[in-house]
Amino acid sequence: MKRMMTVLAMAAAMTTTAAYGHGYWLLPSSTVLSAPQFVTFDAAVSNDPFHFNHRPLQIDELQIVAPDGSKVEPINIGKGELRTTFDAKFEQKGTYRLSMYRExxxxxxxxxxxxxxxxxxxxxxxxxxxxxxxxxxVSEIANRLEAYVSVGSPSKLKTSGRGLEMVASTHPNDLVAGEPLTLQFLVDGAPAKGVEIEIVRGQTRYRDQKSGQKFTSGQDGKVTVTLPEAGMYWLDADFSDDKVSVKQAKERSLAYVLTLEVLPQ
Amino acid sequence: MRLAVIPALVAALFASTSHAAGLDVKVTVPRINAAEYHRPYLAVWVETPNQDIATTLSVWYGKDKSESKGTKWLKDLRQWWRKGGRDLDMPLDGVSGATKPVGEHTLSYTEGKGPLNKLAPGEYRLVVEAAREKGDRELVRIPFTWPVTKASSLSASGEHELGAISLDLKP
Structure with missing residues (x-):
């Protein structure tokens, strides 16, 4: 029963995106590594990106995929009242993808x-x-949450062709303040027009104007953004269409959440 | 006796470098008043106008440290790391070495030999980046043209983690 409840809580958390209520996020302690090492993560549900002030995020469905495609298991999982924490060791050169995908x-x-x-x-x-x-x-939902960590040079990322995904002109672990960045949003692998995107820099509690930059993807699924300041950014993208596979559903809601670390020049 | 050897060594040094084109770089590691001082990590490289690395000349890091052999903090030489440091395997012969103490350090690079090797004619910048544990990071650039037609000396200075930097161009 308890397990059931946690699964439902997770489902609830992952259907509340910026447009509907609380956001959710993964916060890595580092995203750029020059030697194999541990990275620790916070996972939470809250209105303010990276400020754990509401509820922990369930990570039962978390997958950590190494550059060679193998899986890495999170360790030292701790579920607190406000956040879930876990560690993972990154040993191979290249990019590790942390993701939670739920349909x-x-x-x-x-x-x-x-x-x-x-x-x-x-x-x-x-x-x-x-x-x-x-x-x-009835609405169908497909939500994806991602974060990336690279050891040495970032490696090329692959998309799955399922749900809402993003391809960035600069690797997510290679971002520098002030450089233009083109993001292309894909739905089921094809460029999607009309995806609504919000990008918010963390530490919103230390400023009056909290909201981030908002964009809508063009015909080719692309938006060009500039992140002027270094920091940890929360990207939230939402899209809906009527390509349903469940017969009772008339609409499908897709969400994509990504943590981006932007370093100074 | 010992004193007599020094001029000979100096002469030998000049003898070996005076014939070939190259770069002499003087890097000053400034004295910093800190309760806990650590020698800076430092990278010296040649950069193209679009900020790509033409060649990495020197990297000083804590390679005798047990923690991942010191490479754990190489990423703090942030720009060098992103522009190409991350594609190199440390230690690198003739390029990497241990961190150095406060004072002036002269580094000589000769055309045709690693790590300078051959530079295509064009505009370049010498870049020196330093990052110190419990300290800050600084980056200094000196523009120059290659090949060198006339011996000249260029200089710049950092304000925090780097002192005077000079670049002697040898035709």
């Missing part, structure tokens, strides 16, 4: 005038929603 459904309906909601796996929909339910709304 599922979000549903709302009325049962004898009572509003009900469900988030989880598509297969469970029929068990959850009674046949006489009214005002049934």
């Amino acid at each position: 599922g459904v979000r549903a709302s309906w009325k049962e004898a005038d009572q509003a009900k909601r469900f988030m989880g796996k598509a297969e469970e929909l029929s068990k959850r929603i009674p046949a006489d339910a009214k005002e049934v709304k």
Whole structure:
């Protein structure tokens, strides 16, 4: 039961993006390494990027993939009240991808005038929603959370062709303040127009104007951004379409969240 | 007796470098008042106008440190690391060495020999970057043209982690 609850909490966290409520994020202690070593991570759900002030993020579905494609297991996992922490050792040269990807459904309906909601796996929909339910709304969701760490030279990144993804003109572990950066957003592997993107630099609690830069991708799925200051940035991208695979769903919501470290010149 | 040897050594030094074109770089590691002082990591390289590394000339780092043999902090030579330091395997013969104490250090590079080797004719900049544990980072650039037509001496200075830097161009 407890396991079930945590899975649901995770699902809830991963469906709340900037557009709907709390954001979620992974914060690496380092992203650029010149020798094999440990990196520690915070994972949390909060309104303020990298400020753990709300809830821990479940990392059950976290995958850490090494440059050669092998998997690295997170160790020293600690679940606190405000954040989850874990360590991972990065030994190979190249780029490690940390990601959490989740596909599922979000549903709302009325049962004898009572509003009900469900988030989880598509297969469970029929068990959850009674046949006489009214005002049934079902959306498919596919959310991706990523962070990258490189040892030595960053290596080329591959996309999976599933859900919302991003290809950057400069490797995410190779960013320097003030240099223009072109980001291309892909939905199921194809460039997508109309993806809404927000990029927020961390430490929002130390400034009045917290909100970040907002962009919408063009015909080729691209946006060009400049990150003028060094720091840790939270990128959140959202998109919706009607390419559903679950028969009850009319709409699909896709989200992509990435942590970017920008170094000074 | 010992004193008599020094002029001979000096003569030998000049004899070996006076015939070939090259660069002499003097780097001053400044005295810094710090309760805990560590010698800086330092990189010297030649940069093209678009800021690519033409060649890395010298790298000083804590290579005798046990922690990943000192390479753990090479990334703090941030610009050198990003522009190409990360593609090199340390230690590197004739390029890398241990960190050096406060004072002036002369580095000589000869055309046709590693690490200077051959530079295509053009505009370049000599770059010296220093980063110190519990200290700061600084980068100094001196523009020059290659090949050298007339012996000349160029200089620049850092303000924090680097003192006077000079570049003697030898035709």
